[in-house]
Amino acid sequence: MIIENDVEKRLIRKVKALGGLTFKFTSPSTKGVPDRIVIFRGGVIFIELKRPGEAPSALQRYWLKELAYQKVNNYVISTFEEVDKFIAGLIGGNG
Template sequence: MNEKMIEARLRDGVKVLGGVAYKWVSPGNAGVPDRIVALPGGAVHFIELKRESGKPTRMQKAQITRLRALGADCAVVYGLGGVESYLKIAREVVQYGISAARLPEILH
């Protein structure tokens, strides 16, 4: 499964939960995560999507480290299984109002 299909599953799954998964392109800031997910209740997550066998670049790791140091929730999500794991967490955040729950750094 390619990264575009993985992104589509994330986007569609977040939409079902009442949220949005914006594609993030930040000129002059290489390596920012692929998506900014905003969920009902105010939770915001930065998501870097990879194929199951993919690996974050050095710049992606640096951007994720910077965002996490600022207190942002960021995760690297691998493959369709990782997206499903993320959506399970997102569903709990929406249902139970766990807006302060931290995401695991990596989801498979």
């Protein structure tokens, strides 16, 4: 069974292989913020990681919507296939 940590490790490994950076994101005074920040070719992207089949909580959806309102790219990734699609988008300039 795939868990969230497996998906996160794949994301980290693939971003690093491209020469990008990924940081664990925590905000002690603000709950529900995305799990990771990916920096690649001048872009900054926030990633909310979930295990397969799991959806973001209401608070997580709120912060993803707020980031989108600020024109900040953000994604919810919950499977290996979604990691691979995200990476393909980075390579293609659609991150």
